[in-house]
């Protein structure tokens with residue numbers, strides 16, 4: 001005989017007060033979970049806005065100390081540096097990638113000199129900010145050359161590591177790059193430098209604002225479908241990750257973020273390796289425009305970031321990192 005009122009189990013009980021919601025919460029978000037991307041430009045004392053990314057700026061190297069200092073104070077563990085290279089410095093081989101005095105190299109040196117090891121520095125390994133055709137590798141008769149590109153990427157990685165970069169992040173999606181880069185780093189006694197592979201990077205429309213930010217959008221010839229993954233695929237991501245682990249990757253990234261939460265979960269369920277997520281520029285701008293137009297609340301930012309934690313991500317690269325209050 002049921003005496004009490006139906007139902008006997010009421011899940012709303014634990015939701016009644018803020019303290020009891022906190023008591024049963026399964027995931028949380030802190031600054032330790034975030035990585036802040038920083039766009040660099042040539043010049044002095046410059047802070048330039050980016051049309052496609054409201055509230056995100058490009059800074060000249062001498063101006064980044066405020067941004068980095070703020071990140072350290074908040075407890076953000078790492079920044080990611082991206083260069084806006086002048087068109088006249090771009091060529092078909094992406095030669096500027098190997099210039100020891102390029103923007104990224106100067107940025108690394110500046111941060112390491114000022115802040116030592118108080119914050120980690122991560123740098124992309126790929127040629128797209130430096131090539132006149134906007135591709136991540138060498139272009140020959142409409143083909144992106146794989147093995148020829150690897151030679152350059154290995155040199156780019158060694159150069160960045162020598163400058164003081166802590167985490168080398170190949171985002172080019174060439175086959176075999178992790179192994180090549182690991183060997184090159186070790187050969188140069190840079191065995192403590194970590195590799196974060198953009199192992200699962202989809203050919204995505206959500207990179208649009210980023211390409212504008214680094215100045216490769218108008219230059220890009222065609223698309224990146226012959227090297228970045230087809231967004232219709234899921235199992236293939238496990239093949240990519242297993243290869244990169246074998247080749248020596250310390251961490252792996254899934255990119256973009258929100259449309260690919262299933263992939264983050266799948267990778268995390270199958271491999272016990274740190275999986276990072278990249279909430280890319282298109283995702284950022286969509287949310288930011290929604291907030292600016294008052295279509296959605298600012299809380300949507302936290303909601304979006306927690307979704308990555310729920311899916312299993314260890315941390316998230318996000319342009320919101322220095323904008324949210326946690």
Ligand code: PBG
Pocket residue numbers: 124126128136171172206207208209210211224279280281282
């Ligand atoms: C370059 C690179 C891209 C992003 C990070 N590194 C763009 C691309 O592959 O075209 C995208 C980041 C973003 O959209 O926020 N290899």
